Amino acid sequence: AIQMTQSPSSLSASVGDRVTISCRASQAIRNDLGWYQQKPGKAPKLLIYAASNLQSGVPSRFSGSGSGTYFTLTISRLQPEDSATYYCLQDYNYPWTFGQGTKVEIK
C-alpha cells in the first residue's frame, strides 16, 4: 500500500498568516491527491482535488500544488474558521490511503 506522510502533525498560526501543509507519497501517484478539512463532529469536506483544483464553493485562499510524490496545501491568509484538521488522500490506486492529519490551531 502507498504510504502518505503528512507534516506537520499540528501547527499554531495567527490570523492572516500563510500556512503550508505537506504530504509525501511513498511512490509516484501522478496528481491523484485530494485535500480535506474536518471539523470536530463533522464529515470531511473536500477542498482540493487532483492536487491543485479548487473544489466549487471553497474560498480561494486555499490552494494545492504538487505532482508525483510531493504535495502541498497552502492557506494564504489564515482565518478563524480555518481551525480544523486537514488530511490528504491518495486515490491513485487501492487501497486508498490518508495522511495522518494536521491539526491547525489559531493563536
Place this chain on the structure above:
Amino acid sequence: EVQLLESGGGLVQPGGSLRLACVGSGFTAFSSYGMNWVRQAPGKGLEWISGIKSRGDSTYYADSVRGRFTISRDNSKSTLYLQMNSLRAEDTAVYYCAKSDVYSTSDWGQGTLVTVSS
C-alpha cells in the same frame, strides 16, 4: 442537493455482525459513481476501508478489514452496504460513506457510529 444517509450503526459485542447502509439522493444515476466507506476511530484520523466500482463488479478492501467486511450496492435502490462480521474492539469508529467520480470524492454522509464492546 446531494445527500448520503448512513444507517445501521450501534452497539455490538465482539465477534458479532452488523450491516451498514448508505442511501444516496439528490443526484442522478447513483449507478454512475464509485462508492467508498471510510471510518474514524475516536480521536484518530481517517481510514479508508473499502470501495466499489459503479456497477459493483469490482470491490476493494483495506488489509484491516479484508475477509471480515463485504461491500455491496443495489443501484436500483441507490443504496450502498457494508456487511461487517467478526467485529473487534478496534472496529469501533464512525463510519462514513463517500461518493466518488473520476476526479474526486466530494460528497460524504454524516456518519454512523459503530461501537464494539461487551
